[in-house]
Amino acid sequence: MSLDKVKALTFDTGGTILDWHTGFSTAMADVGAKHGIEKDWGSLANEMRRKSLGRMLRLGENEPPTYNFDDSHRMSLDEVCAANGLDAFSEEERRTIWWDRAHNLQCWPDFPDTLPKLRSKYICASFTILSFRIIIDTARKNGLSWDAVISCEAIGKYKILPEAYAGCAKFLQLDPSECLMVACHNFDLDAAKAAGYITAFVRRPDEWGPEGPPDPEPNPQHDIIVDTFPELAEAVGAA
Amino acid sequence: MSLDKVKALTFDTGGTILDWHTGFSTAMADVGAKHGIEKDWGSLANEMRRKSLGRMLRLGENEPPTYNFDDSHRMSLDEVCAANGLDAFSEEERRTIWWDRAHNLQCWPDFPDTLPKLRSKYICASFTILSFRIIIDTARKNGLSWDAVISCEAIGKYKILPEAYAGCAKFLQLDPSECLMVACHNFDLDAAKAAGYITAFVRRPDEWGPEGPPDPEPNPQHDIIVDTFPELAEAVGAA
Numbered sequence: 001m002s003l004d005k006v007k008a009l010t011f012d013t014g015g016t017i018l019d020w021h022t023g024f025s026t027a028m029a030d031v032g033a034k035h036g037i038e039k040d041w042g043s044l045a046n047e048m049r050r051k052s053l054g055r056m057l058r059l060g061e062n063e064p065p066t067y068n069f070d071d072s073h074r075m076s077l078d079e080v081c082a083a084n085g086l087d088a089f090s091e092e093e094r095r096t097i098w099w100d101r102a103h104n105l106q107c108w109p110d111f112p113d114t115l116p117k118l119r120s121k122y123i124c125a126s127f128t129i130l131s132f133r134i135i136i137d138t139a140r141k142n143g144l145s146w147d148a149v150i151s152c153e154a155i156g157k158y159k160i161l162p163e164a165y166a167g168c169a170k171f172l173q174l175d176p177s178e179c180l181m182v183a184c185h186n187f188d189l190d191a192a193k194a195a196g197y198i199t200a201f202v203r204r205p206d207e208w209g210p211e212g213p214p215d216p217e218p219n220p221q222h223d224i225i226v227d228t229f230p231e232l233a234e235a236v237g238a239a
Numbered sequence: 240m241s242l243d244k245v246k247a248l249t250f251d252t253g254g255t256i257l258d259w260h261t262g263f264s265t266a267m268a269d270v271g272a273k274h275g276i277e278k279d280w281g282s283l284a285n286e287m288r289r290k291s292l293g294r295m296l297r298l299g300e301n302e303p304p305t306y307n308f309d310d311s312h313r314m315s316l317d318e319v320c321a322a323n324g325l326d327a328f329s330e331e332e333r334r335t336i337w338w339d340r341a342h343n344l345q346c347w348p349d350f351p352d353t354l355p356k357l358r359s360k361y362i363c364a365s366f367t368i369l370s371f372r373i374i375i376d377t378a379r380k381n382g383l384s385w386d387a388v389i390s391c392e393a394i395g396k397y398k399i400l401p402e403a404y405a406g407c408a409k410f411l412q413l414d415p416s417e418c419l420m421v422a423c424h425n426f427d428l429d430a431a432k433a434a435g436y437i438t439a440f441v442r443r444p445d446e447w448g449p450e451g452p453p454d455p456e457p458n459p460q461h462d463i464i465v466d467t468f469p470e471l472a473e474a475v476g477a478a
């Protein structure tokens with residue numbers, strides 16, 4: 001595998017860059033504390049994530065999407081609340097979770113100092129199923145400067161549909177083989193690989209909190225497999 | 240007019256931020272010099288601009304676009320060459336004009352230091368009929384960090400269609416009245432205003448070189464009218 005042709009790094013952003021688990025579980029715990037409710041908030045945050053992700057993957061396959069990831073967060077939180085006796089959470093309180101916290105997620109600490117190094121050599125774009133606005137707001141909060149945000153919101157076809165990967169490469173005016181997809185998820189990277197991308201698996205063992213990620217072991221087909229973003233920078237010659 | 244509600248500044252980018260006239264006229268002159276040809280290159284650059292702009296405005300009105308602004312630059316340059324006895328320009332030489340130079344245009348000198356000030360208070364997005372890739376590449380060249388690039392390429396409807404302005408606001412998840420459109424062109428600002436945006440006219444008297452812009456006087460309906468980007472920063476409380 002040669003990286004000579006690679007011109008752009010496209011980053012899965014939720015999970016790979018942003019720590020949604022800590023964000024959502026602490027936001028839920030904060031609201032719970034107001035009501036004197038104790039729950040396994042980490043587990044509920046994961047439940048919300050599973051539901052919201054499930055709503056987004058392959059969205060647009062048969063008809064144009066009618067909602068984005070913010071709507072998905074809202075709907076999924078409502079379901080989690082209904083199923084777990086959290087009806088006391090007001091609409092306003094829920095919004096502090098599905099909007100405020102989603103737009104203020106912290107990124108993993110090894111990323112902010114590495115992004116400028118990667119950008120010195122490659123176009124670095126967020127390529128995400130999250131909404132444009134989540135990426136814009138979290139980038140501002142974490143001091144990240146993406147070269148562009150390519151949200152599936154703009155493609156109308158969501159990962160892991162092949163049209164999503166083709167659409168991102170088209171907007172970048174690159175052949176898929178000139179794009180390196182960076183993610184901590186096999187499902188995303190496998191689909192990118194099938195669409196002709198080079199792939200890099202970056203391990204994020206804390207993505208799901210103590211529960212651990214559902215699919216932590218990188219499929220061996222990926223071109224780069226690393227534990228950290230500085231290691232990724234080394235691997236792509238931008239350290 | 241109150242700016243209290245404004246959360247995002249959306250920037251027309253070709254012309255308002257980027258000096259296409261100097262870029263294209265010098266690139267054409269360089270190729271002409273190789274062939275010992277003398278022409279009024281500034282005038283030919285303007286002809287190329289008129290043609291390429293004409294191909295893009297309202298694109299997507301009746302059917303999905305089949306080309307982007309890079310294609311438009313290529314087709315328009317071919318027409319200018321054919322009409323002006325420049326058949327000697329090779330395909331490779333033409334590419335140095337319509338691709339290489341378009342992706343390396345200089346921005347106006349009063350913008351790079353002002354953008355971070357504007358970003359400290361507002362989301363600042365390129366909202367453009369240019370391709371994603373032109374904005375990505377010119378931002379990298381000029382050291383600009385946009386919060387996002389919203390290209391009409393992703394909306395499928397180009398300015399001055401109302402759907403373009405609605406689409407940009409939708410991706411930002413803002414009401415149009417929370418968006419301040421910044422441009423040096425009445426046609427863009429008038430359409431933005433009609434779509435509910437607040438508008439700021441920034442004069443760029445050199446956009447068309449010595450010939451001068453075709454419509455330099457701001458329509459009085461615009462909410463802010465200034466000569467420079469530092470003046471814009473003052474006007475929006477971000478100086």
